[in-house]
Amino acid sequence: MPVSEAAAKAEALIRRYFQACNDADYQGLVDCFTEDAVHYFPPGLPGAPWRSAHAIAEGWVWCVANMGSRWTIEKVLAAPDGREAVIEWTHWKTAIGEVLRGDEWYIFNDDVSRIVEIRAYYASPVNKADAVNELHDFDYEARGYALQPPSPAPKIA
Numbered sequence: 001m002p003v004s005e006a007a008a009k010a011e012a013l014i015r016r017y018f019q020a021c022n023d024a025d026y027q028g029l030v031d032c033f034t035e036d037a038v039h040y041f042p043p044g045l046p047g048a049p050w051r052s053a054h055a056i057a058e059g060w061v062w063c064v065a066n067m068g069s070r071w072t073i074e075k076v077l078a079a080p081d082g083r084e085a086v087i088e089w090t091h092w093k094t095a096i097g098e099v100l101r102g103d104e105w106y107i108f109n110d111d112v113s114r115i116v117e118i119r120a121y122y123a124s125p126v127n128k129a130d131a132v133n134e135l136h137d138f139d140y141e142a143r144g145y146a147l148q149p150p151s152p153a154p155k156i157a
Helices: 004-023 025-030 053-067
Strands: 032-039 069-078 082-094 098-108 115-124
Touching: 004 025, 004 053, 004 082, 004 098, 004 115, 025 053, 032 053, 032 069, 053 069
Parallel strands: 032 115
Antiparallel strands: 069 082, 082 098, 098 115
């Protein structure tokens, strides 16, 4: 089945964004986002979430300059209307010898020309010190996410 035109546009924008990251192209990064875009991260990243196209661009340019950051896209799934997508990625921190893998959920503007929001999830161990492991400063309740399990766990003999 062919990919819809809108889904293909969303994927192309994500790939353009990753190329701008790899190129440390500040203006290219800014041009991928709405001015008020937000990039959410799991807890622990100083300054997160990054709020604005300029903050996002500054963050990734800093990573290239200071950690030798390189990124690859492993998989992309985009909604047929192009308004949302999810990817798997690898962040190669070549200057410090680290690799981070994860997923991101993307929200796009109406004409799928700019990224409005990214929610990053890392493939890493659960932080046992936190009762709830979730994105820092992301309003789960306002977005309609479940705040409790769907039902009590069954008793298993």
